[in-house]
Amino acid sequence: MSSDASKALLSLAVAVVALGAMDIEMWNRQGPAAAGGLALIPIAHAATPGEPSPLRVCADPNNLPFSNQRGEGFENVLALMLARELKRNLEYTWWPQRRGFIRNTLKSGRCDLVMGIPANFEMAEPTAPYYRSEYVFVMRADRKLDLHSLDDPRLRGLSIGLHAIGDDYANVPPAQALAARGMVGNIRGYSIYGDYSRPDPPRALIDAVARGEVDVAIAWGPLAGYFAAREPVPLEIAAIDARDPGMQFSISAGVRRGDDALKSAVERVLASRHAEIEGVLREYHVPLVKPPEEKS
């Protein structure tokens, strides 16, 4: 093989490796050549021998209110808090949180921690959950719909916006709950992936409520609460009554399976900083619900 060709092949390999770590602005315009390098946020003091290794977190660069590359999401805030408490520098690898996310991040060794996974998620090792939220109705306040139940007969006459996840039975829980009630024709799907060239791709669903494109949306609480508070018209959010128990999820941080040391270190901080975490989540308008009763 000629040396030019070898170089070409080598540079490919480098491009693949560099992919995960890039600036979202570059991410949206250029690619890895312009946006190489890890985002390293110094927390601890200058390097000394025996300094702890950085806390390596993988996160989506464009997914508020959870995370973005500018560090504006609540998961960014909580990651920073963890790094501070663990006295480690915080290092990000950015990767869209889609199919293959865990495979390309935790499992491939690009990082050691992700900040949000369901507490019963099987692909990674969840920590003890640090919050619990729910799917909620999102309505324009001026419509005075006052919806609280999927059994409300008025729902049949309304257009209902939902996030569409993908095929292969991947559905948000309200999609299935509505289908089971025979409500299908009045559902409007908004891709959870949205248009990734713009900020906040999943927000299109909440925008649709504000614009009157749909009468009501049913969305995951954290993003519903956050975006509803930022629309130009007042929106209301309301819990779905308990007849549909599948609407609530406890959320954990996640480490690689078997990384017990990091898991317990993270759990210690999450437990000791519980009040601070709850304060952050409330600032982001995350609807919080109490954890379910412990089963023995």
Add this chain to the structure above:
Amino acid sequence: MRIRLTYLLAAALCTAVSAQPPASYPGAEWTLPNGDFANTRYSTLAQITPANVAELKPVNIMQTGIPNGHEGNPLVVGNTMYVVTPYPDNLIAIDLGKPDGPLKWVYEPHPDPRAVGIACCDVVNRGASYADGKIIYNTLDAHTVAVDARTGKLAWKTRVGDINLGETITMAPLVVKDKVIVGNSGGELGVRGYVAALSVADGHELWRAYNSGPDVDVKIGPGFKAFYPKDQGKDLGVSSWPANQWKLGGGTVWGWISYDPELNLIYYGSGNPGVWNPDLRPGDNKWSCSIIARNPDDGSARWAFQIVPHDAWDYDEIMENVLVDLNIGGQPRKLLLHPGRSGFMFVLDRTNGELLSAEKFQQSTNWADGYDLKTGKPREVADKRTKFGAVTKGICPSSTGAKEFVPSAFSPRTGLLYIPAHNTCMDYEGIEANYIAGTPYLGADVKMYPGPGGYQGELVAWDPVAAKQVWGAKEEKFPVYSGVLATAGDVVFYGTMDGWFKAVDARSGKPLWKFKTGSGIVGNPMTFTGPDGKQYVAVYSGVGGWMGAVAFPAISTDDPYAALGVVGAMKDIKQYTSPGGALYVFGR
């Protein structure tokens, strides 16, 4: 007028006497993804025979340095071989005219790396077409590039799809006359499937036809004549869906395109419907899981045949359509052979879309017990239809299908279609929590496992006239996930996921030769004549793709539900192979 008459006469003669496919088979060169327009993957080269194939040995091995699945096959034009790698989709030109086949140049398209995070399964590429002095292929970031075959310089580059909306492109484009036909991937993300035609000369888009939505988008007009009433009617791409759901309708085109120059029609299969599960999209969900015939000049649809209405199993029908002319019931017929992911071997009249036979080529197939040839509809087995939240056990084939996209081969000498088949089944075992873009959701808990009979793969030799299997070469450990090559020497080549490259007798299936390559084979064998006048056979080794991705270190084989359930069927693969791509060239 006279010219026209002559042409018609020639066409009529062809129809009457010929058992030839509508395009010439490849010989010394291999310039189209599957060798010819008809997708036969049959080569007229005959130096390698059952008597001497055991003399094959590797004459050149070239590492690509890329660990992802190496799908598709190289092209050979003149004395140059062209290899398209998986992402970053480099085009490597190899000089066959010099000893040891040194590289001439490498063209690097530098696709947008964000496409890697968007591609569903693996960052694969299924190859290129050669035309007009250009090598034309697609890049993962949904562009098509044309590269000067001599210099390696970019001739043009066109953005076809938008990765920001979840579209990628992995298929090999087909050049038809002065147009390049391409299609998109990304059905999992709710994109809307289409084919588009670009100008070979400068890459500008000439037409685009969708596989869902109103007739005007699907390019269904007065010239559209579906054979069966089920596929007739106005705006079925809208009315076979709940309101507006066709907008996220899937039906992508990530497989192969065929072309019949005489009928002037292209043929392709469309993928599974998006974006909801079947409970949420009552209706046939047209034109997902369909075979569609179009006029390549303007994209207008001639006929369509939906194979799987209201798909509940992920039975994409993007498989190859092999165009052959054979006698059925004593009558010469222009046929389209479609070995379906759904486990049936569909034989259609390609002039009008009539279904002539649909028999199981994988006997474990049980989601339907057959097809009604009068209506063109499957006779579904009710308790094998998946339902959200319900346990449905023993569905065959599994979502990976009775075969994957890897293309079969047809030999006009034996009249047999050689199908790379899978024997896997699956259980839908309720639901599990999952997480995308910060949002918890529910997904099916799917477990795939080997089907009955103690084997996972089989090379099936199928007689499309008698509609039955003639022989089968069973592969115990893994599904056959490589394409197939048939030659005039009556040798059939294929590869296995544990890395064996095999030759069998085209008439009997008798094993003739095998060679253990460095990684599992998910590419397609091809053959060509070297500058020395000798016949060579080439294949990529480099495991990957949806099933092969299980060999990647990052995927745990402890979890039978990982990689969307494939691990259950593939848990042994790490014992037998590891990723890492290479081109192997064999000669005598």
